[in-house]
Amino acid sequence: MKIPNDKGYYGEFGGKFIPETLSACLEELEIAYAKAKKNKNFVNDVNFYLKEYAGRPTLLYSAKNLSKVLGLNIYLKREDLLHTGAHKINNALGQVFLAKFMGKKRIIAETGAGQHGVAVATVSSLLGFKCDIYMGAEDVKRQSMNVFRMKILGANVIPVVTGAKTLKDACNEAFRDWVTNVRDSYYLLGSVVGPHPYPMMVRDFQAVIGKESRTQILKKEKKLPDYLVACVGGGSNAMGLFHFFFNDTRVKFIGVEAAGFGLNSLNSASLSIGKPGVFQGANSYILQDKYGQIKNAHSIAPGLDYPGVGPEHSFYKKIKRAQYVSVNDKQAVAGFNLLSKTEGIIPALESAHAIGYLKELAKKQKNSLVVVCLSGRGDKDLDIVRNYNGIKL
Amino acid sequence: MRLEEKFKKLKQEKKKAFISYVPFGFPEINMTGDICLTLQEAGVDAIELGIPFSDPLADGPIIQKATNWALDKGANVDLFFEEFSKFNKKLKIPIVIMSYYNPILQFGLKNFFKQMKSLDISAIIIVDLPLEESQPYIKEARKWNIDNISFITPTTSRLRVKKIIKYARGFIYYVSVTGITGPRDLSYSQLSKHIKNIKQNTEVPICVGFGIHNSNQVYRINKFSDGVIVGSEIVRFIENNYCEKNFLNKLKTHTKNIISR
Numbered sequence: 234m235k236i237p238n239d240k241g242y243y244g245e246f247g248g249k250f251i252p253e254t255l256s257a258c259l260e261e262l263e264i265a266y267a268k269a270k271k272n273k274n275f276v277n278d279v280n281f282y283l284k285e286y287a288g289r290p291t292l293l294y295s296a297k298n299l300s301k302v303l304g305l306n307i308y309l310k311r312e313d314l315l316h317t318g319a320h321k322i323n324n325a326l327g328q329v330f331l332a333k334f335m336g337k338k339r340i341i342a343e344t345g346a347g348q349h350g351v352a353v354a355t356v357s358s359l360l361g362f363k364c365d366i367y368m369g370a371e372d373v374k375r376q377s378m379n380v381f382r383m384k385i386l387g388a389n390v391i392p393v394v395t396g397a398k399t400l401k402d403a404c405n406e407a408f409r410d411w412v413t414n415v416r417d418s419y420y421l422l423g424s425v426v427g428p429h430p431y432p433m434m435v436r437d438f439q440a441v442i443g444k445e446s447r448t449q450i451l452k453k454e455k456k457l458p459d460y461l462v463a464c465v466g467g468g469s470n471a472m473g474l475f476h477f478f479f480n481d482t483r484v485k486f487i488g489v490e491a492a493g494f495g496l497n498s499l500n501s502a503s504l505s506i507g508k509p510g511v512f513q514g515a516n517s518y519i520l521q522d523k524y525g526q527i528k529n530a531h532s533i534a535p536g537l538d539y540p541g542v543g544p545e546h547s548f549y550k551k552i553k554r555a556q557y558v559s560v561n562d563k564q565a566v567a568g569f570n571l572l573s574k575t576e577g578i579i580p581a582l583e584s585a586h587a588i589g590y591l592k593e594l595a596k597k598q599k600n601s602l603v604v605v606c607l608s609g610r611g612d613k614d615l616d617i618v619r620n621y622n623g624i625k626l
Numbered sequence: 627m628r629l630e631e632k633f634k635k636l637k638q639e640k641k642k643a644f645i646s647y648v649p650f651g652f653p654e655i656n657m658t659g660d661i662c663l664t665l666q667e668a669g670v671d672a673i674e675l676g677i678p679f680s681d682p683l684a685d686g687p688i689i690q691k692a693t694n695w696a697l698d699k700g701a702n703v704d705l706f707f708e709e710f711s712k713f714n715k716k717l718k719i720p721i722v723i724m725s726y727y728n729p730i731l732q733f734g735l736k737n738f739f740k741q742m743k744s745l746d747i748s749a750i751i752i753v754d755l756p757l758e759e760s761q762p763y764i765k766e767a768r769k770w771n772i773d774n775i776s777f778i779t780p781t782t783s784r785l786r787v788k789k790i791i792k793y794a795r796g797f798i799y800y801v802s803v804t805g806i807t808g809p810r811d812l813s814y815s816q817l818s819k820h821i822k823n824i825k826q827n828t829e830v831p832i833c834v835g836f837g838i839h840n841s842n843q844v845y846r847i848n849k850f851s852d853g854v855i856v857g858s859e860i861v862r863f864i865e866n867n868y869c870e871k872n873f874l875n876k877l878k879t880h881t882k883n884i885i886s887r
């Protein structure tokens with residue numbers, strides 16, 4: 234079975250639900266991507282920059298202290314050590330070379346936590362693209378350090394004041410810009426969401442996470458892990474970790490969504506409590522009311538604060554290849570503190586959701602071998618955590 | 627009245643269609659009826675009634691604001707049908723529902739068409755449903771004899787145009803610009819060229835929408851199209867004037883001025 238199929242479907246999920254104006258450019262993108270994948274220069278460029286510029290392969294670190302505290306055998310896939318501080322650069326590099334390959338002049342992107350925005354601003358300055366980044370006004374406030382980084386890198390950051398002023402609204406605005414400027418602009422989407430071919434492309438560019446992890450864990454432990462654990466916003470770091478293990482059916486996948494204030498309150502747990510529907514280009518699980526209106530999401534982690542999820546995750550849920558769980562703001566901050574105190578590693582609040590879940594996992598199966606995707610570093614989140622914990626300096 | 631009948635009549639009278647868009651529930655749930663009847667009196671030939679969606683990807687600031695407003699007032703699919711049933715008997719012109727896919731999908735395609743049928747609404751436009759994803763929808767629409775209106779845009783390739791017109795019913799919605807809804811300047815020569823090309827291959831009327839906001843544009847476009855669709859300009863007018871005394875009269879005059887036949 235080919236996943237996705239030619240129409241961009243993962244089982245019943247995925248597809249291309251977009252205004253007609255975008256049909257032509259999605260088709261152009263699909264064709265260009267298929268060509269680029271077979272183009273030696275493109276492949277070499279991406280691989281070269283992943284290694285020499287971004288810092289791949291990343292380490293697979295045996296977190297002994299954390300393992301001891303929790304009663305698990307935990308390895309951390311250190312995407313936080315990449316240039317710009319998160320896994321987002323893997324996808325940004327791949328797509329920016331695709332934009333160049335296609336002869337586009339300008340890059341558009343959305344960003345939530347600002348990590349994708351920073352990655353896009355970075356690769357745009359590297360290749361000399363003009364770059365406009367949409368960011369919810371709420372996120373501009375809570376991730377101001379990343380806004381400043383993007384500006385230093387020469388990107389134009391456009392605050393979005395519609396809706397809840399977070400990631401979904403930034404995404405809408407980026408789409409509107411793209412519809413208007415389709416001919417010369419490239420929309421560099423940051424997760425495995427949106428219309429086909431984005432979920433597939435972003436997955437392919439992030440799959441390096443799992444590919445490396447698989448080799449590394451086999452070398453270090455002489456066996457495959459029992460569990461893979463990753464946080465799920467749109468789902469790119471999780472899909473990146475899972476993809477190469479798909480056929481290793483004994484390796485269990487756990488995606489950790491943001492339960493925000495709780496599953497009965499505002500949250501971002503689309504797979505846990507949402508329903509399938511069509512939103513931002515794809516059929517997938519979404520948070521919606523009974524009339525099909527998209528609900529506002531919430532998470533303390535701006536990168537998870539999104540009411541949808543990539544269609545391939547919906548498919549994994551449906552075929553039970555992955556299990557999706559959720560961790561609330563409080564548990565995420567506990568994970569943040571725990572990793573900082575035990576290992577001297579400050580995780581991004583998004584990644585802290587994956588860490589926050591490990592306590593639950595330990596209850597299920599003591600001493601199991603776990604690979605956790607540490608998708609990003611926490612520098613950007615210090616203000617949020619300080620406010621949350623009420624710490625005075 | 628069905629679109630087909632309307633366009634036939636217009637053709638006999640050598641007139642072009644003037645279609646206006648208004649979102650349901652804006653500025654108040656119970657004002658939609660009066661607004662529709664006023665537009666009818668002003669002489670519009672058909673009304674596109676928008677069912678608001680929380681994330682209107684193809685809409686510019688004016689319609690975004692109006693539909694969000696309507697959602698805040700509680701607009702939803704149930705309420706739409708309920709309200710519409712209060713004034714549908716007084717409408718003599720074709721009504722076209724315009725929305726995004728998810729509200730309709732969640733209501734259930736079959737249920738939705740059934741409700742439409744029972745209220746004599748015989749056409750629908752779904753913004754985010756391109757041809758590739760349309761098959762189940764078109765199949766169901768045919769069963770209920772409902773016209774699914776298709777978009778063609780400046781970026782639609784010739785090959786795609788051929789595929790799209792095969793399924794086109796009611797009229798073809800030609801999007802005047804690559805972009806979102808909202809007032810714009812238009813390039814008539816490009817537009818006219820595209821539309822003439824499409825016309826060579828189909829009998830289905832072609833109406834032009836997006837960006838049109840004054841009578842001069844209407845006049846220029848009607849030289850080569852079968853009609854126009856005006857949305858944002860009317861929505862903007864409603865937003866700015868609905869609190870005024872004689873609002874409906876003003877709306878009527880303003881609409882007449884844009885139609886200016």
Ligand SMILES: Cc1ncc(COP(=O)(O)O)c(C=O)c1O
Pocket residue numbers: 319320345346347348349423424425464465466467468469470471535536537581583584608609610
């Ligand atoms: C560090 C980090 N992890 C995870 C995410 C969530 O995205 P995804 O689920 O696509 O990996 C983000 C998004 O901004 C992020 O910055």
